[in-house]
Amino acid sequence: MCFLDIAKSRYTTKKYDPNGKIADETIEQLKEILRLSPSSINSQPWKFTFISEEKTKSELSKVSYHNEQKINDASHIVVFSVIENVEDFENGNLTLLGSEKAGYYNRMVKPKGESEIKSWLSCQVYLSLGFFLSACASMGIDSTPMEGIQTEAYDRILQQDGYKTLFAVAIGYRDKEDANQPSITPKFRLDMENVIRTI
Template identity: 30%
Template sequence: METTVDKKNVRDYYSVVRERRSVRHYDPSVKISREELTEMLEEAVLAPSSSNLQPWRFLVIDEQPLKEKLLPIAYNQQQVVDAAAVIAVLGDKNAYLQADAIYQSAVDAGYMDEERKQLLVGNALRGYERIGEEGRKDVVLIDGGLVSLQFMLSAKARGYDTVPMAGYNAQQFREAFDIPDSYATVMLIAVGKASQPGHPTTRLPIEAVTFWNRLETK
């Protein structure tokens, strides 16, 4: 069944996704309040996650001495110290152990009954135990990617800029910021206001990356 959509919302969405750039040069004088960063994270966590277990965890680094501490760990990328904050996106590989509390909140909200809750809790505990730590790491990396992009789009919608960063020494980061072994490191995201716009990029034509019903490779 076809549905109609609000054209204003579609235009707003188009402007956000089409204007987002990976920005590496930030105005160090621009600050973002913790209240607004929290609002962006609240919007980000509306992203989907496996079994709704929401394994993402965020370490928000907005104090200048800590950004300076992070700088060499991130291979001296200047955006680390010039951006308003750096969000370290982490994934809790043991998030499935909170299944009971998560599904209980759905019961309390009237979204499911107790019988359904018990079924889902049992499935989560058995399933995530079965796949082991490496399997759980794969899951939280996927979920971490989803929440990261949603954060970046939320930031852009508010007029801020971001850059996702995989270029850092994960082990040194763990040691410097006391990241427990049960957390996977997903990425760092610098967020602030661009001092130079991100450069435009090209994309492969959609025909080169899309297949219908069967994969055709050469």
């Protein structure tokens, strides 16, 4: 299947088949794909937590607002987190990137202050989200990106150390009756002329 066809068929899954478990070897491929995600200056300020253990999924579901059922029924939940302390990033990741990339950070990012630095770091994690959702779709795996979660509660449940939860993604296989799939509810996107500009 070409990527355009994947883009047309991919959708945010609302209802999962609770018996649809993703094979271990496929999960290992997804982990490697996330590890290879792109980021500005190769900064990689992230951590990805894969959860399939039912007790932990249940705990997370209770602090996930309207996403509770998706989390309980999905095969896995993947939590996307960003490094919490700017100094930890500068004394860790940044030291591994070489002088040219560190120079860019010190000239273009650091002078903007801590709030802007943290925003920039979080943006890198969002880049990995797009990469991940596309990978899932290419492998026939359904997914649901979720910002509707209580991130501080996630940090507590997962005992995050040095990283802060930004969002999570449920992955698995759709329930055949999921009303959000394009065959039942056609995709809505703005018209080409409203979103694409050609110069």
